[in-house]
Amino acid sequence: MTRPSIAPSDALAINAVLVSSRQAVDAICDRWTLALVLAMLQGERRFNGLMGRTGIATRLLSARLRALEAAGIVVRMPYSMHPLRHEYHLTNMGSDLADVLLQMLRWEQNWRSAGEAASRVVHLNCGEPLHPELRCAACGAPVGARDIELKLSRAQLQHMPEKQSVHRRSTVTSRDRPFSPQMLGASLDIFGDKWGIEILLCAFFRIRRFNDFRLCTGISANILTDRLERLVASGILAANNDAAGQAGYWLTTKGVDIYGVVVAVEKWADTWLRSRYRSPVRLIHRACGHEFRSLTTCANCEKAADRSNVGFGTP
Ligand SMILES: [Zn+2]
Ligand SMILES: [Zn+2]
Structure with a gap:
């Protein structure tokens, strides 16, 4: 067993990043949660409709809806008094997750295998099927992963909340998941798994080696092995040896392209969670030197694409 190769201070800094993302990751990085938000964006509001649409079992659906209500993502409103019946609406905080789903759609479109059906998401501004792009909100230019510089603010680290325990319920495995909406196939596998996300975030900070992943995340060795294998199988990471002959994991081009979803989640967390x-x-x-804020646009008309002007299809 080799020792970690990164400095303890770097591991602490990356761990602080994970802690700051954890509230957002815990709130939304769950396969059922994302599936429910998508179904609601498509106009589904009632319990039975959500169950039929997502295939979630009754008790699990009740639990998820309660959790979404507690998180402020969903609000429950009565639509019938006799008998009392409720429907579920996305709050502004919940509807804002549309941007995260659009960036998932962008990634899916870039990496969809030939023959997979196109989604029915439409940009209502121009009436065309939506191909989301990512631009800089400050200067309007299209932005690729390598156009963004990641800076760790060490001063900010002193104001972070207490380091939280990493022990939490693991999300369901792919074998338990009957639901796979066309629009979000592979990205739900990735973003529905909290551990996978933390590993991915570390990879964006150039963490490569097994023990360094462990040091930064605190994930147990067997879960880490399992998640690394999954990320390699889905083509997000590639296993290779570095110059020193040490085994490591690198983001592939497909993996790097997930940056759009990562920045969308960051933006959502900044807006709604980090007061x-x-x-x-x-x-x-x-290119422009401004703090990067993402803007999702339509490749066809180049106008902003957001929850107010995107048709997510009907349930
Ligand atoms: Zn810019
Ligand atoms: Zn358009």
Whole structure:
């Protein structure tokens, strides 16, 4: 067993990033949660409709809806008094997750295997099927992963909440998942898994080696092995040896392209969850020098694509 190869201070800094993302990851990085938000964006509001649409079992659906209500993502409103019946609406905080789903759609479209059906998501501005793009909100230029500089603000690290325990319920495995909406196949496998996300975030900070992943995340060895294998199988990471002959994991081009979803989740977390502290990560758009805020646009008309002007299809 080799020792970790990164400095303890770097591991602490990356761990702080994970802690700052954890509230968002815990709130939304769950396969059922994302499936429910998508069904609601498509206009489904009632319990039976959501159950039919997603295939979630009754008790699990009740639990998820309660959790979404507690998180402020969903609000429950009566639509009948006799007998009392409720329907579920996305709050502004919940509808804002549309941007995260659109960035997942962008990634799916880039990496969809030939023959897979196209989604029915439409940009209502131009009436065309939506192909989401990612631009810089400050200067409007299209932005690729390598156009963004990641900066760790060490000063900000002092204002972070207490380091939280990493022990939490693991999400369901792919073998338990009957639901796979066309629009979000592979990305639900990735973003529905909290451990997978933490490993992915570490990879964006150039963590490569097994023991370094362990040091930064605190994930147990068997779960880490399982998740690394899954990320390699789905083509997000590639296993290779580094210059020193040590085994490591690198983001593939397909893996790097997930940056759009990562920045969308960061933006959502900054808007809705981080009132008392800022993320210790600063993103800078290299070309214009401004702090990077993502803007999702339509490749066809180049106008903004958001929850107000995107048709997610009907349930
Ligand atoms: Zn810019
Ligand atoms: Zn358009």
